[in-house]
Amino acid sequence: MPLDVDVEIRRGDRTIAVAFEVGDAETVALVGRNGAGKTTALESIAGIAAATGRVVLDGRLLTDLPPERRGIGVAFQDGMLFPKLSVLENVAFPLRAAGVGRDIARTRAREKLTELAPAVDPAARPTMLSGGERQRVALARALAAEPKVLLLDEPFAAVDAEAKPELRALLRGTLADFAGPRILVTHDPVEAMTLADRLVLLEDGRVTQTGTPEEVRRRPATRYAAEFVGTNLFQGELVPDEPGVGILRTGGAELTVVWPDALPTASILDVRATLSPAEIALHIEEPHGSPRNVFHGAVEEVATLGGRARIRLRTAPPLVAELTTGSVDRLGIAPGRDVWASCKAVEIRLMVPGEEPDTL
Amino acid sequence: MYRRVPLSFVVLGAIGAAFVALPVLGLALRAPWGRIVEMLSGPGARTALRLSLEVSLLATVCSVVFGVPLAWILARGTFRGRALLRALVILPLVLPPVVAGVGLLQALGRRGIVGSWLERFAGVQLTFTTAGAVVAATFVSIPLVVLSAEAGFRSLDPRFERAAAVLGAKPGYTLRRVILPMVAPQLVAGAVLAWARALGEFGATITFAGNLEGRTQTVPLAVFQTLQTDQEGAIALSLVLVVLSICVLVALRDRITGIQDRATGTG
Numbered sequence: 001m002p003l004d005v006d007v008e009i010r011r012g013d014r015t016i017a018v019a020f021e022v023g024d025a026e027t028v029a030l031v032g033r034n035g036a037g038k039t040t041a042l043e044s045i046a047g048i049a050a051a052t053g054r055v056v057l058d059g060r061l062l063t064d065l066p067p068e069r070r071g072i073g074v075a076f077q078d079g080m081l082f083p084k085l086s087v088l089e090n091v092a093f094p095l096r097a098a099g100v101g102r103d104i105a106r107t108r109a110r111e112k113l114t115e116l117a118p119a120v121d122p123a124a125r126p127t128m129l130s131g132g133e134r135q136r137v138a139l140a141r142a143l144a145a146e147p148k149v150l151l152l153d154e155p156f157a158a159v160d161a162e163a164k165p166e167l168r169a170l171l172r173g174t175l176a177d178f179a180g181p182r183i184l185v186t187h188d189p190v191e192a193m194t195l196a197d198r199l200v201l202l203e204d205g206r207v208t209q210t211g212t213p214e215e216v217r218r219r220p221a222t223r224y225a226a227e228f229v230g231t232n233l234f235q236g237e238l239v240p241d242e243p244g245v246g247i248l249r250t251g252g253a254e255l256t257v258v259w260p261d262a263l264p265t266a267s268i269l270d271v272r273a274t275l276s277p278a279e280i281a282l283h284i285e286e287p288h289g290s291p292r293n294v295f296h297g298a299v300e301e302v303a304t305l306g307g308r309a310r311i312r313l314r315t316a317p318p319l320v321a322e323l324t325t326g327s328v329d330r331l332g333i334a335p336g337r338d339v340w341a342s343c344k345a346v347e348i349r350l351m352v353p354g355e356e357p358d359t360l
Numbered sequence: 361m362y363r364r365v366p367l368s369f370v371v372l373g374a375i376g377a378a379f380v381a382l383p384v385l386g387l388a389l390r391a392p393w394g395r396i397v398e399m400l401s402g403p404g405a406r407t408a409l410r411l412s413l414e415v416s417l418l419a420t421v422c423s424v425v426f427g428v429p430l431a432w433i434l435a436r437g438t439f440r441g442r443a444l445l446r447a448l449v450i451l452p453l454v455l456p457p458v459v460a461g462v463g464l465l466q467a468l469g470r471r472g473i474v475g476s477w478l479e480r481f482a483g484v485q486l487t488f489t490t491a492g493a494v495v496a497a498t499f500v501s502i503p504l505v506v507l508s509a510e511a512g513f514r515s516l517d518p519r520f521e522r523a524a525a526v527l528g529a530k531p532g533y534t535l536r537r538v539i540l541p542m543v544a545p546q547l548v549a550g551a552v553l554a555w556a557r558a559l560g561e562f563g564a565t566i567t568f569a570g571n572l573e574g575r576t577q578t579v580p581l582a583v584f585q586t587l588q589t590d591q592e593g594a595i596a597l598s599l600v601l602v603v604l605s606i607c608v609l610v611a612l613r614d615r616i617t618g619i620q621d622r623a624t625g626t627g
Binding site for chain 2: 043046047048066067068069070072074076080082083084085093094096097098141142145
């Protein structure tokens with residue numbers, strides 16, 4: 001792989017050990033909660049965090065090179081634009097640092113700005129810009145010296161909600177045009193799922209899962225991974241029930257599932273199962289009829305995004321359901337309200353150790 | 361707003377204020393205002409003023425040239441003995457200037473540990489020369505530059521340096537284009553304070569460089585000497601230093617006091 005990272009960073013009494021690869025023209029999203037070690041991993045690739053291990057780019061070991069000789073472009077969180085330089089001087093900075101003459105550097109910086117931040121006055125001071133504009137200038141600066149690798153650290157962190165879609169579109173185009181490996185650090189599922197070809201999930205300084213967004217969605221390895229891709233994950237013992245039916249015992253709860261044809265009828269430990277939030281139906285009164293799985297509990301949180309609402313339920317097991325905002329209004333769903341959640345057994349997808357999910 | 365100050369504090373505070381104000385008032389009241397321009401433009405006074413300006417400005421330049429890198433090392437270095445080095449650099453601030461002068465004689469005087477070597481191999485003699493006066497003034501003023509600059513460097517987000525490095529800048533270029541412009545206010549403040557301190561230097565200069573008219577006799581030394589024979593002349597020269605000091609205070613008013621005046625501020 002063009003970029004091969006295998007580093008270990010000591011931070012006080014904990015270590016962050018991260019290994020992953022990024023191909024040319026591939027975008028990898030390094031995702032994790034705050035404090036998982038994403039930014040530290042990024043800094044070790046850029047050469048500004050003391051790390052052991054190796055960072056190899058196109059067969060060349062970068063680990064022994066100082067940051068200024070690694071040829072890596074970074075758009076930092078909050079932009080990190082130099083406050084005493086104008087926007088134009090900021091973008092020209094990497095070119096000037098590389099020894100390019102002032103006039104040529106400024107011309108090229110102006111071109112990059114026209115391309116990525118046409119609405120920004122090149123003579124303005126960075127402190128005058130909005131969060132979105134700062135990020136655009138930071139991106140122009142990261143790309144100005146034509147780096148071989150592009151790293152983006154939480155590009156949306158300081159950007160207003162209204163400015164996000166436009167910036168996301170710009171980033172998508174910019175990433176697509178960039179020929180080398182590109183890494184996006186984020187804790188936001190929407191950014192990661194819409195911009196990345198592959199996800200690398202970090203939890204507590206370790207990589208817990210790697211895969212395309214679709215792969216992670218279908219087989220989340222951990223609770224965090226399931227939460228990140230917005231699905232429900234259960235784990236427990238699968239025991240046979242009546243013919244063709246199984247019970248998944250998870251925590252203190254039981255879920256009724258379809259017994260997979262491929263499996264012998266015997267209890268299996270350590271089975272994981274996913275349930276898409278969209279497959280969960282909510283009711284104000286206890287439902288009667290076909291659903292085998294009915295859970296009762298209070299609504300914990302309602303988060304709306306566009307026309308959809310994600311509802312976190314304090315059921316056993318805890319569930320996340322997804323409804324249209326119209327249904328939420330019609331049912332009168334609000335935090336604290338008691339509801340019943342139901343789903344069909346066929347909607348629960350099993351992951352049995354040693355079995356491919358498609359065969360189940 | 362409800363404020364009350366105890367009467368005892370009003371009395372003691374008034375005495376404190378008078379104590380500070382009276383000497384300045386004394387200079388202003390006793391000054392030979394009618395002849396002051398004539399007195400200050402006399403050859404002796406003009407020589408002292410010119411020399412003071414020269415010596416204090418050169419000392420300021422030396423303090424900045426050597427003090428700013430030292431401040432950077434103290435702010436960003438991670439070596440053993442950094443606290444000791446900082447204490448050593450600040451020492452001239454609290455050292456009695458005459459002691460500084462005696463120390464300079466032992467180090468850079470004709471028989472000093474470095475001075476003798478300087479004279480033998482480089483033919484340079486510092487005692488009784490203008491260069492010696494500059495050395496004495498630099499010695500007492502360099503801590504002010506170091507303190508102010510180090511505070512400036514420490515207040516900077518180190519991520520700016522890292523960002524510059526990742527963007528391809530070597531440390532020197534980063535310092536010149538990114539760091540120094542950001543700490544310019546603190547550097548200017550440090551330089552102005554150093555200049556004021558150098559301008560008023562007396563003890564170390566007279567001990568180390570001597571009191572030679574036209575070579576080492578700066579305004580404070582001239583004030584001291586003139587006072588023996590011509591009180592009005594000494595007052596006139598003193599007033600020049602008072603006016604310059606007030607100018608420094610006005611220029612740096614917020615930086616020196618560091619206190620927002622609530623009565624005229626946001627309240």
